Amino acid sequence: MDKCGIREMIKDLARLDYKNMFANDFFLTWEKSDDEIAATFAVADILRGLREQNISTKVFDSGLGISIFRDNSTRTRFSFSSACNLLGLEVQDLDEGKSQIAHGETVRETANMVSFMADVIGIRDDMFIGKGNAYMHEVSESVQQGHAEGVLEQRPTLVNLQCDIDHPTQTMADTLHLINHFGGVENLRGRKIAMTWAYSPSYGKPLSVPQGVIGLMTRFGMEVHLAHPEGYEVMPEVLEVAERNAVESGGSFVQSNSMEDAFADADIVYPKSWAPFAAMQERTDLYGQGDWDGIDALEKKLLEQNKSHMDWECTEKLMQTTYNGSGLYMHCLPADISGVSCEHGEVEASVFDRYRVPQYKQASYKPYIIAAMIFLSKMKSPADTLYRLLEEEKPRMR
Amino acid sequence: MDKCGIREMIKDLARLDYKNMFANDFFLTWEKSDDEIAATFAVADILRGLREQNISTKVFDSGLGISIFRDNSTRTRFSFSSACNLLGLEVQDLDEGKSQIAHGETVRETANMVSFMADVIGIRDDMFIGKGNAYMHEVSESVQQGHAEGVLEQRPTLVNLQCDIDHPTQTMADTLHLINHFGGVENLRGRKIAMTWAYSPSYGKPLSVPQGVIGLMTRFGMEVHLAHPEGYEVMPEVLEVAERNAVESGGSFVQSNSMEDAFADADIVYPKSWAPFAAMQERTDLYGQGDWDGIDALEKKLLEQNKSHMDWECTEKLMQTTYNGSGLYMHCLPADISGVSCEHGEVEASVFDRYRVPQYKQASYKPYIIAAMIFLSKMKSPADTLYRLLEEEKPRMR
Amino acid sequence: MDKCGIREMIKDLARLDYKNMFANDFFLTWEKSDDEIAATFAVADILRGLREQNISTKVFDSGLGISIFRDNSTRTRFSFSSACNLLGLEVQDLDEGKSQIAHGETVRETANMVSFMADVIGIRDDMFIGKGNAYMHEVSESVQQGHAEGVLEQRPTLVNLQCDIDHPTQTMADTLHLINHFGGVENLRGRKIAMTWAYSPSYGKPLSVPQGVIGLMTRFGMEVHLAHPEGYEVMPEVLEVAERNAVESGGSFVQSNSMEDAFADADIVYPKSWAPFAAMQERTDLYGQGDWDGIDALEKKLLEQNKSHMDWECTEKLMQTTYNGSGLYMHCLPADISGVSCEHGEVEASVFDRYRVPQYKQASYKPYIIAAMIFLSKMKSPADTLYRLLEEEKPRMR
Incomplete structure (x- = not known):
């Protein structure tokens, strides 16, 4: 410029x-x-x-x-x-x-x-x-x-x-990246973004990114699809925000428990692990009570629960189902990359690598x-x- | 300005x-x-x-x-x-x-x-x-x-x-606050300030504030009253400085073991905990010798000694005895506030709260x-x- | 200037x-x-x-x-x-x-x-x-x-x-100090510098200073003498650099196992402890394998090995053998000073003290x-x- x-x-x-x-x-x-x-x-x-x-x-x-x-x-x-x-x-x-x-x-x-x-x-x-x-x-x-x-x-x-x-500084940076990537905010209209949960071997990641994404990206006439396994709900008040935004902007806000549905024909995918809202609330209460045994037990339970959803991974196969097989992969970084930073994680290494440069630009x-x-x-x-x-x-x- | x-x-x-x-x-x-x-x-x-x-x-x-x-x-x-x-x-x-x-x-x-x-x-x-x-x-x-x-x-x-x-940066800030509060350094002349010890459940607070206050505020023609329980003496050489200053400035420097006497008709009160000079000297020697058991024993002894002076608290009742019942309360912060930061401390919560704004200005x-x-x-x-x-x-x- | x-x-x-x-x-x-x-x-x-x-x-x-x-x-x-x-x-x-x-x-x-x-x-x-x-x-x-x-x-x-x-920022600063001390880079030509090992009770000091010194100071036509006990060799590739430099600059590069030979008639002496290259390589491998027992054993061995070379100390007697008895003592600081920072170290206290000001200038x-x-x-x-x-x-x- x-x-x-x-x-x-x-x-x-x-x-x-x-x-x-x-x-x-x-x-x-x-x-x-x-x-x-x-x-x-x-x-x-x-x-x-x-x-x-x-x-x-x-x-x-x-x-x-x-x-x-x-x-x-x-x-x-x-x-x-x-x-x-x-x-x-x-x-x-x-x-x-x-x-x-x-x-x-x-x-x-x-x-x-x-x-x-x-x-x-x-x-x-x-x-x-x-x-x-x-x-x-x-x-x-x-x-x-x-x-x-x-x-x-x-x-x-x-x-x-x-x-x-x-997480406004993250999601605003994410959106500005999209605006520049697609050549203007008007070009976001009608685009589908899949904000999905993904498996990670770690515990208790904040909900601020998925919440921030559905709370912001619904404002630009996009089709925002939030997908996660049952039990990984986000805060109800943010869901309301997303629904209201979608109506006002002429876009849509869809929720499902299927990563496949979310990825289908998506222009953009944002697969990322987070902790269930209810569990985070329970943890907050346990901290308040100083119940350290309870916290340990909760952590163990959550990690176990995560494990039953290891199929929520952003694979090459899934990426093929996105729009023209070339949807834009996004992450707020650092990602849990299968075979790199952990055995099984949020994303296959080849997918992550292919989108390394756009991700760094996103962060910039x-x-x-x-x-x-x-x-x-x-x-x-x-x-x-x-x-x-x-x-x-x-x-x-x- | x-x-x-x-x-x-x-x-x-x-x-x-x-x-x-x-x-x-x-x-x-x-x-x-x-x-x-x-x-x-x-x-x-x-x-x-x-x-x-x-x-x-x-x-x-x-x-x-x-x-x-x-x-x-x-x-x-x-x-x-x-x-x-x-x-x-x-x-x-x-x-x-x-x-x-x-x-x-x-x-x-x-x-x-x-x-x-x-x-x-x-x-x-x-x-x-x-x-x-x-x-x-x-x-x-x-x-x-x-x-x-x-x-x-x-x-x-x-x-x-x-x-x-x-603690020159503290006491100079304190004094500048007084100068601006009372509308000029000339208006400090004749004002009574009570620099008094106060009870705190903690141990070994430095003597630099009370010493700094009596060493500085005696220079402006003020009536500086230093009060503490027996055994909580400050450094003798600073007492000499305060006495000399008071003579030179036409003010006065009084010592007592009575918080009541100090507060009576005071324009300003500065109640604050400190450790006895002799005990601090003993501690310094014990550190020098690496005598950790001795230090533990000293700490225990000092905390016990403090406890026999829990009545040295800046209460509403005492504040009533200050000049027009409206003496200015000062503290270098953070204060030990009774019922807030500890069970019994240096000052009643309502006194502290009433003077919160002037204290913050003092710090500014x-x-x-x-x-x-x-x-x-x-x-x-x-x-x-x-x-x-x-x-x-x-x-x-x- | x-x-x-x-x-x-x-x-x-x-x-x-x-x-x-x-x-x-x-x-x-x-x-x-x-x-x-x-x-x-x-x-x-x-x-x-x-x-x-x-x-x-x-x-x-x-x-x-x-x-x-x-x-x-x-x-x-x-x-x-x-x-x-x-x-x-x-x-x-x-x-x-x-x-x-x-x-x-x-x-x-x-x-x-x-x-x-x-x-x-x-x-x-x-x-x-x-x-x-x-x-x-x-x-x-x-x-x-x-x-x-x-x-x-x-x-x-x-x-x-x-x-x-x-350690280019160190050795460049060292050299600039020499240039200004001797009144120009052209005045370094022909000067003898003794870069020697010295005993220290600590373990595993980096090799970057001696390597950096022989890799840089050989470029100015100086006679660079590297001396250390057997077993304290530096990286072979840096030796090659020093040899090549000496040839190109018209200076010389000499290696020995004698502190006395190095100091004899030297204009500048730089006695300093370092760890043997081979041992450092071994340590790197042990870290790679996570062999903590091996590392402990190595450390013990190296400290023992050091002890058999406690005579490698920069003494007043040795300083007398330098050029005119007034060679310039250098160190990258902090030095292990005998009787000051340790019982036996790299340098006698009186030598270190005499060269304190030039050393500080060197660092500046x-x-x-x-x-x-x-x-x-x-x-x-x-x-x-x-x-x-x-x-x-x-x-x-x-």
Whole structure:
């Protein structure tokens, strides 16, 4: 994309209504309007375009981006760091220790104490049903209050780096990949995507990706097919979101217990392991009670249960049944690859390998999506600022 | 504070004599002249004012701020990071491992090896009587020598982020909070502050806060009342500092063993747990001898001793006895709150909650105090540089 | 060095042929031409000169420097951080966990996932023979492929921060120290350097320093004498490099089993412990087999073997036999100092102390060498860019 192309994109961006994103958080994609979602994609593409043209997008001269990872993370950590660095923020990690789950006033105090110069806070907290998103709201309200009371000069906004409900930075990156892959968001209309469960020998993977995918991709007139074995249901409220979205966008949302049905004629497949919602809720309760024996027993039971669905694997044979035998395979990475990272996993090695490059490209959008979320929540006139960056043409690298 | 107000403050600053702060360390507040203390407050307020006006205060284009934390820290760590970031320095943490206490040439070598591009070194080392401040001096002398010998291009200056004797970044932030709360340093004159011990179920809290408070607040004509149970004495040399300060400033310094006497008619109360000086010295000796059984026995003894003073709690009833029943409650945070963070602690929950906002504001000064210390030790003409920043009006955030 | 001196150095630099360093990695010094080595020294000195003149050398407005340390490190970590900061890159550390040795596609995936905004990757991986350098190549090829495939906007280049074969940032810093100490690279011609083994009570020190020294210092017409007890041989392929270099440069390369012979009339001595190559290879194999008992037995054997060579110590008496009794003592630090850091070690305390300042100066070149390597691999016209930095004279510190 050259400078003219970037200018056009900014012009299109300026037509959208995203004023409510200013000084606001990004929790769940379905809390954002269509224009806000479109603006996020646009800003991500524009920031990427500017960087490709070696034009600096450093809009902060100083300021911190606070990261709180309540689960191990390499990819998301680097994506958040990259996004902050691209805009001029320095990352400072708050390492609470995994075991310590703070509540109430402790959250309020810590959130304020680390935020005196924070412009954005990125949180990953996806392990416990009913907790992660709630914790993010607690942090957000704490710093809003701190700002209102004169404790904080600025109001740090929040970016959800994965919670128990949604994984917006992942699914927005996934969708932007699809938009660019198929040549425009209008070309997603009518396409079938199979968001399916797949077998993995590991336990307790979060539900945020399948939930996030059905909650977002139903907005573009796509045919979204969610398939999983019985007992691997996702959160009912997200199902409602997907159904409502499908109606509104003129697409469809289908659920089944058949990987084959989901893959049949699909343009895109997204086979991925997750834990059953009910089991995750049970686990959350057991943790709350400190019932470690119960947790061990649950883990054992879940792994056994998984094993009865080892046939849920993304095989070459299945891929043949997709549209023209050439559906696009997606994964949020890292995948459990049969014969590579485990004996039996989510996907056959040859399928994974064939789609390695598109998958890496898919991942490459995440830093830009995060940067766009920060940009839109902090800049008073995003389009004007982008124009000015383009005009000034300050080199990113001499 | 608008631009005119900032300009006035810089004008006032320029009248003070702080030339000895250039290329110098900040160890103990009582090693600094009244003008130097006043300059630090002024620069902190000016930096805060500039930031509120969205004016960049980035005076370093590159450079490192080295942090050495020999005790866990979240608040001070983020304050140091924030201060460095505000001025344009990148923080690099030296994690020595807690157990390894370096001496002599090892300190000299490490201090030089990490400082090739360091402009400032911030150290927290408060656990052992007679050690922390000494270690900071060792580091400072090492890098001064390295600079003199041509090893280091620049001389990194030191900021004491808490030692066994003083906690200057905390008590300077506390005092700046009081100055702004009461509308000017001249309004501190004659005010009574109760710096009192309070019960906590934990063991071995540093003495640097009470020592730092009596060593600093006696300089402003205040009536400083230090109260603690018998056996909880602070370092004798700091008592001497407080007495001398009180005489010189026209204030007073009173010691007692009565929390009631201290609180009576106090404008400000600062109830906080600490370990007895003599016991901390004993512990330091036991560590030196590697006498772990002795340390366990001492800890047990101290916790028992604490328990006989559970009545030293900041209650609503006691708060009623302060001036007009509305004395200002202060704490360096985190506090041990009765019924919240522990069964019995330093303060009743309702008292703490009522003063939550002023406490957070109190904490919010720390990053600016640290930045002011760095600024005054590194800038050749601090007032001129501040004028120029104000004139240039480079935005912190676009 | 004043601005005129810097200008002259840039002029000299512009005459060298270093165009192949652009968009290229720095693995082993002997893979670089004489001009490329000379250019690296020149850029390091110029960057240092600019910094001494308080002139900013920040050529990146944003961008990440990824560090991967597969062995503990303080000095190299700070050197890499300092170098990145000097040029405007922010360091992001990839902590893989020590035990996890990634291979093949996992390396490819991780390398790409962390590199979306990475301009440079610095790796230290020196523990296993045949592994470290190979791993670096794997990472480099992965990101080159990622760049070629459109996954990465830019191609991150690699800096070898120590591998199993070479330690180029150390030995280049060592050599630049010698060049400046003796007043020019031409003054190294004919000088004798004793690279000798020395006793240490620790086990398994990498061979990269002695190998790197003989592989580099033989290029400047020096008489390089490698001495070690029988059984402490280094990698045969590096011996060949040293022999070839010596022939080409008109110097000499001598091997012996006598510390005395090496020290006799030496201008420079570099006594340092290392593990035998064959033993390191054995250890690598044992790790591969997961034979922990075998590893323990090997460690015990090696420590015993070391003990029979405790007379390999750099003593005052030996130093007397160097040229004029005043040969320059070098060490990569930290040294095992007899009676200080251990009972018997590599060097007598009085020798070490006498050469403390030159050693620290030696170490001070490392950040600039690393910065030069990055600069030459990322800047399209290094000399032009340096001229412009000199002309613009943007202050590093206000």
